[in-house]
Amino acid sequence: MSARNLPPVWSKIAKHAVFPETTHDERARYNFLANLNKHLAHVSQGNKIAFDKRVEPKFEKEHGRKMKDTSELKKAMEKDPHYQVWSSLRRSTMEMRQQAGRSIVLRQADNLKEKAEKLNEGKASLVLDADCEVPNYLLACDNHIMPGSYHTELIDGDVTPAANYDTGLFVTTAGLLGTYSDGGGKAITSWVKKTYPDFKPKRILDIGCGMGHNVLPIAKAFPDAEVIGIDTAAPMLRYAHARAMDLGYTNVKFMQMDAAKTIFEDESFDWVQSTMFFHETGGKSIYKIMDEVYRVLKPGGLTLHIEQPQYTDDMSLFEKFIRDWDALNNNEPYWSKMHDIEPVDLMHASGFKKEDFMQIGAKAENDLDDGSNKAEEPEDHGRSPIWNVFGAIKN
Ligand SMILES: C[S@@+](CC[C@H](N)C(=O)[O-])C[C@H]1O[C@@H](n2cnc3c(N)ncnc32)[C@H](O)[C@@H]1O
Known part of the structure; x- marks a missing residue:
């Protein structure tokens, strides 16, 4: 062995x-x-x-x-x-x-x-809204x-x-997301900095920010930007805000709001981000949320969405089945639907041009990995911090 x-x-x-x-x-x-x-x-x-x-x-x-x-x-x-x-x-x-x-x-x-x-x-x-309704899904x-x-x-x-x-x-990721569980946020920040070295976003929106762990690396990398995380869950936002305050962040704001109907003006953000969010949204909401992303994004703005790997036509039935394990056994009922949707079609339906669509792979940046663990890791379907990122520049 x-x-x-x-x-x-x-x-x-x-x-x-x-x-x-x-x-x-x-x-x-x-x-x-x-x-x-x-x-x-x-x-x-x-x-x-x-x-x-x-x-x-x-x-x-x-x-x-x-x-x-x-x-x-x-x-x-x-x-x-x-x-x-x-x-x-x-x-x-x-x-x-x-x-x-x-x-x-x-x-x-x-x-x-x-x-x-x-x-x-x-x-x-920290802006909470007692009238914000948690979506039925x-x-x-x-x-x-x-x-x-x-x-x-x-x-x-x-x-x-x-x-x-x-x-x-x-525990679930066996520590592969790093000390602050922010390996996804770090990975996307590094990719954006490397790919668009002249990109200087002034306003950044993170939808479904949860406890804010993946939006903080973005806020750190762009200290002059106003960074807003939204979520429908007040407990997540209270904790996210307190955590960010204690960690010394001054350019982040957390607001309670449904990503399908935000209060933001048209074309008011340079970057709209989501991390491990879309696979937890149900039914028509996926489309409504993407419409909203398109609406609030400035022309020339960037949107990126970190998700589980997509299913592809050449993927074997076995791999699709094993990747669906969470949908069937771990209360992730919307997971399979998200994976059946073609991200390019989802984005195109909201107005993004097909030729502006992009899809990249991302792996968590893990500060707990000091390189001493040399044994080969098996792919753990649905758990490995290796993701598909889809998005577009709005033109
Ligand atoms: C899996 S968590 C992702 C949290 C975080 N982005 C991360 O990096 O892990 C999904 C979050 O999306 C929120 N959420 C789901 N639907 C939403 C909606 N329509 N508008 C705003 N937040 C939503 C949930 O309350 C939850 O906190």
């Missing part, structure tokens, strides 16, 4: 004034889960072997033909013992992560709220099995959904 890289220890995660307190046992639990997730990425490789050696030959023998689609493949794979073990363990790691995270943050909910309030009080850079399920999802408030001024997210993200 080849050498395996271990994930970095959870304690490496960056602390800040609203970061929850943890006990020895809670940290041990998170470390166990990060290691289990990493191990499962290796176990996952056996799914392809099970498919090639057992599942597909059996199906073809029984039916006298090849499988037609992913739903036939799913039915057949779900009877396979290797897949059953891997899938139930993967689901369990997510449930355990959420339970571990919630037990950390709920016992200190009042304390976390007070810490956030201290940093947020009287600041014009978000109310319909608890995203990635996170109880209460992003928006639920158990106490007035609650920040626990974001605090849970902040401590737990490291």
